[in-house]
Amino acid sequence: MPEGHTLFRLAREQDAAFAGREVRVSSPQGRFAREAALIDGRVLDDVTSYGKHLFAHFGADTVHVHLGLYGKYTTGTGEPPEPRGALRMRWEGPGEDGAGVWTDLRGATACELLDDGEVQSILDRLGPDPLRAKRGAAGRADSERAFARISRSRTSIGALLMDQSVLAGIGNVYRAEVLFRQRISPFRPGKAITVDEWEPLWEDTVTLMKAGVRAGRIVTTRPEDRARRTGQARRLDAHYVYRRAGLPCRICGTAVRTEVMVARNLFWCPSCQAD
Known part of the structure; x- marks a missing residue:
């Protein structure tokens, strides 16, 4: 299972690639489809981590991800590949240079859309990072x-x-x-x-x-x-x-x-x- 330093780096990398810009959000697998539709095309404020949890903030809505034992992100530039297999969530954005950037999430224990109170409930259960x-x-x-x-x-x-x-x-x-x-x-x-x-x-x-x-x-x-x-x-x-x-x-x-x-x-x- 990825430890805290991995999530910290992921948050920093995703923030640099997507924050401050509109993000296209989809769920080719379908398990996150309803939530993805609610934030698709919105501006990502920032991405942060706490412990083994990742939080992507779209205004009052936050995508919470816990990778667990098998979760993994794959990131690239240009056109994303054709979706295959159990692809839980995909982000697509213009990237800093406008050439396009994407990231795919597979296998995560948690991938959910939360409000501020629900995010705080998670943080309240955690010890210091x-x-x-x-x-x-x-x-x-x-x-x-x-x-x-x-x-x-x-x-x-x-x-x-x-x-x-x-x-x-x-x-x-x-x-x-x-x-x-x-x-x-x-x-x-x-x-x-x-x-x-x-x-x-x-x-x-x-x-x-x-x-x-x-x-x-x-x-x-x-x-x-x-x-x-x-x-x-x-x-x-x-x-x-x-x-x-x-x-x-x-x-x-x-x-x-x-x-x-x-x-x-x-x-x-x-x-x-x-x-």
């Missing part, structure tokens, strides 16, 4: 709001980080990697996490997710912990524990372990992240 956090004292409220939930919970920190009502936008990769970088066992109850542990964990999450936006991929390893210490991180060098079950820990050499936690494969080092 690290990608929206400000640095220093200005961003402390978001960190404190998340920690207030975590510090009262007996649920494991590995599960809490995947709970979008606690933190919005973190997925399986960031969950595994930020806990490893902070040397925190994913099995520790939230209430056992101290504020002195939480604050660097929060700051590291903000740093990693913003780096993910810039790079377009998740890289969590420090250069000194990679096989190749210069240049861009290769795919096999990008993570400390994620999808490295059975391989030696990059720091201590212990075999990385895996088991299912909240329906996703968790990865951790039993030595570096001892209970």
Whole structure:
């Protein structure tokens, strides 16, 4: 499932391609046809993201998309291809240079037209988004709001980080990697996490997710912990524990372990992240 940095980049790209211009909206598959007709030909105000949710604002109407496990956008310029298969939603616009731009959505868990109150109901259910956090004292409220939930919970920190009502936008990769970088066992109850542990964990999450936006991929390893210490991180060098079950820990050499936690494969080092 795409994590928060992917949605942030998608929002930025769609905003640059379509915002401020009339957009032709259709639903070749038919599942979004009634809603598409209501906004077809209207000017798109902007596109924003929050956590794993995408919001395209057409005046008082908002297209809400949650990609889920299988959702995907395909974007191109010029004439769009002939619609095929389960094409949920298509946008067509003039683009910045007038040459034409289009984007197709397939397989999303949610694609719906909402009013302002319905959008706010979604936002109210979500925890703070690290990608929206400000640095220093200005961003402390978001960190404190998340920690207030975590510090009262007996649920494991590995599960809490995947709970979008606690933190919005973190997925399986960031969950595994930020806990490893902070040397925190994913099995520790939230209430056992101290504020002195939480604050660097929060700051590291903000740093990693913003780096993910810039790079377009998740890289969590420090250069000194990679096989190749210069240049861009290769795919096999990008993570400390994620999808490295059975391989030696990059720091201590212990075999990385895996088991299912909240329906996703968790990865951790039993030595570096001892209970």
